[in-house]
Amino acid sequence: MAKKEVKKKKTGLAILCLILGIFSIILFWIPFYGLALGIITVIVCGITLRHSEANRGLIITALVFGILAILGGLGITLLAGLLFGVASTLEEQESNPVATIGEIYASAETWDADADVDGLVFTLRPRDNEGVSVKSDGMLNLKLWKLECTENTGFGCIKKSCTKKPEDLLETWAIEVKKEDIGFFGFEVRAEYSDYVPASDNSLTETGCLEIEFVTPDNNKFTSLADPVYLIL
Secondary structure: OHHHHHHHHHHHHHHHHHHHHHHHHHOOOOOOHHHHHHHHHHHHHHHHHHHOOOOHHHHHHHHHHHHHHHHHHHHHHHHHHHHHHHHHHHHHHHHOOOOEOOOOOOEEEOOOOOOOOOEEEEEEOOEOOOOOEOOOOEEEEEEEEEOEEEEEEOOEEEEEEOOOOHHHEEEEEEEEEOHHHOEOOEEEEEEEOOOOOOOOOOOOOOEEEEEEEEEOOOOOEEEEEEEEEEOOO
């Protein structure tokens, strides 16, 4: 009689392990809870396996389910923590004021079907005093200037500078920036050529400088200068 009761108890533990294993593998995607259930399953199944020779197939199956639930739960928990961190960063981007737009590097790009250069591309990254990206509405005012030769020898020009003389102004743009368009890595700006026509010989000596001014809704102005900028590919 006593042996039957012990056997029944061990069978009950094996079934308990299997139930825990099934629930842990089903619920592993719930952060923290799935991980905790997987750990409980492994502990219960490990203890049962050490003290029971019966129903080892059920216990081992439940143990495998528990281990898989722990691995999956760890992944889900880490992902949840990462998403929480990103959400916190995005919330900071919404609340902190702009302090700088930093250095900007612009380059000529083509973005339609033909091979001709369409304009200049750069990424705008407004930041606060701590260097954290900030989302802000604003107006982007751009001026493209031709570089002027400021040092010349008998072999040609050896130094070009951005003197910003009125006759060297090639193109201007006014681009509206909306904070919802500023992603995690900033806002991609495409300044399409309109008045300026690149040289047809694709000479790499065709360079300029891009004056960038970002004006926030409270009329704060932040400037940067991309110099030099190759105006063709």
